[in-house]
Amino acid sequence: MKPRILFVDDESNILQGLRRMLRSMRNEWTMDFAEGGEEALKLLEGESYDVLVTDMKMPGIGGAELLDQVAERYPQMLRFILSGEADTEATFRTVVTSHQFFPKPSNSERLIEVISHCLRRRSEFESIDTGALVTGVRCLATSxxxxxxxxxxxxxxxxxxxxxxxxxxxxxxxxxxxxxxxxxxxxxxxxxxxxxxxxxxxxxxxxxxxxxVNESFVSAYPSGPCRAAYEQAIAQAQSVSELSAWIAEQRGASPQVLEQARLAGLLHNLGRLLLCDQAGDDYARVVVLADEGKSLEDSEREVFAASQAVFGAYLAAAWGMPPAVVEAIRHHRQPGVSEQSEDAGLPLLAVHAALGIVTASDAGEPADTVAARLDTDFLGREGCAENIADWTEGWRRLGSAA
Incomplete structure (x- = not known):
């Protein structure tokens, strides 16, 4: 079944322009066009939609109010803003109910690219309800x-x-x-x-x-059975981020690529944070399984029917992270299976290597066992299998200097 997308604007000429711009997607998407918020809500009551793209300034039910209602009633939907202007108060409302904001006039290729990328990430879930854990999140808790x-x-x-x-x-x-x-x-x-x-x-x-100062924007992770797992995930993310950036620097990365490697390392377990934060009761079962000896990754798959990397990549795509960062989040465990590994490039390589080294170090494993945690075939194709020992020693030195 083709994804169904709802475009909302109070100006009929804008909707006609969107129809023309997106004509090339008629075979890929089912598209409906609503003239205003009231008409959009009526359509939503009768059809199941995957994506909402709405203007902000509209008479009656404006974009901010529409997004409030859709986020509450249809959390499985991806929600994008396409607008020329919005007042400050409305904008602050939408930072927790929408996923991205496109300015008018918008580049149709960019709009198509973003929606298509998000839908591809969502297709990895067995059910829409599971994906709703991602699109329903407004903000994640901090340590x-x-x-x-x-x-x-x-x-x-x-x-x-x-x-x-x-x-x-x-x-x-x-x-x-x-x-x-x-x-x-x-x-x-x-x-x-x-x-x-x-x-x-x-x-x-x-x-x-x-x-x-907005309570819906920032909160601390509460006490409970998942608190330790959440704090540990943050600590690991910070370590992997530091080492990923260092590895990228050693590989001669440009400043832009180095920062993408750093960011990909910081967000590599974004899905784990999401699951702890949004499905704490279910994640408590993950903690029990892990305590019984099952790996954390296998425990997450058993409980949620998908790896944390799938959840993290979908959220990163929905929130507009750079494509190389999204790809590194998705395939940091198994970089060799990435069909887009060339596009992900150095960030994927750096995060994969950094995670293996940090995990081995945290477990107190000897340096010469790190390679067992890595995809050495992938690293060999990238011409850096022989660098594992140097990178492991680099992490030891970074830790000593901290």
Whole structure:
């Protein structure tokens, strides 16, 4: 069955323009066009849609209100904004109910590319309800230490953008969200950025402060059976991020590629954080299975019928992460099976190697056993199988210097 997409705008000429722009997709998608929010809600009551693309400024039910209702009633839908302008209050409402914001006039190729990429990622799930764990999430919880540091920052009269940037750059949940906002046109930016630091600086302290006081934007992960797993996942993400960037640097990466490797490392277990945060009761079963001796990855597949990498890649695509980062998140465990490994390039290689080295180090395994955790055939094809020992020693030195 073809994906069904609903486009919403109060101007009939805009809808006619969309029909013309997207004519090439008629064989791929079923497309409906609603003239305003009220008509959109009526169509949603009668049909099951996969994607919503809506304008913001509309009479009656505007885009922000429409997104509120759709996020609540149809969490399985991907939700995109296509709008020329939006007032500040409405924009702040939509940062937790929409996935990306495209400015008008929009490049049809870009719109098609983003929707198609997200739908491909969603197709890896056995059921729409499972994918709804991804599209239904508004924000992910932070570690308790980061939440407390943010609270102190908000209470400080001398808080600076530099202090905020460091927190956003080191916490996976905040890094993913700030990248989403800076790479879309929520605040009139929409320029490609490849690092959370650059994204936070682009948004500025006034925007970041306004976001942080919103309880739906940031929260600390609660106490419970999954708390330790959540904190461990964050700590591992930070270590893998640091080593991924170092490996990319050793391979002569450009600044842009190096930052993508760093980001991919920080978000490599984004799906695990998502599952802990959004399905805590089910993830508690994962913790029990892992305690009984089953690997964490196999336990997640048994409970959720998909790996955490599938969940993480879908969320990263929905939130507009760079394609190479999405691909690295999806295939960091088995890089050799990636059909797009050339597109993912160095970030995929760096994250795969870094995860194996960090995992072995955390388990106290001898350095000469690291290769057993890696796809040496893949590394050989990339011409770096002989670098494993040097990278392992590099991680030891980085840890000693910390």
């Amino acid at each position: 308790r230490s980061t939440f407390d540091a943010l609270a102190d920052l908000l209470d400080s009269e001398s808080a600076t953008i530099e202090q905020a940037v460091e927190l956003f750059a080191d916490e996976p949940a905040l890094a993913a969200k700030v990248m989403q906002l800076a790479n879309s046109a929520y605040f009139g930016i929409g320029d490609p950025v490849f690092s959370p630091k650059a994204a936070a600086n682009l948004l500025g302290w006034d925007v970041l402060r306004a976001l942080l």
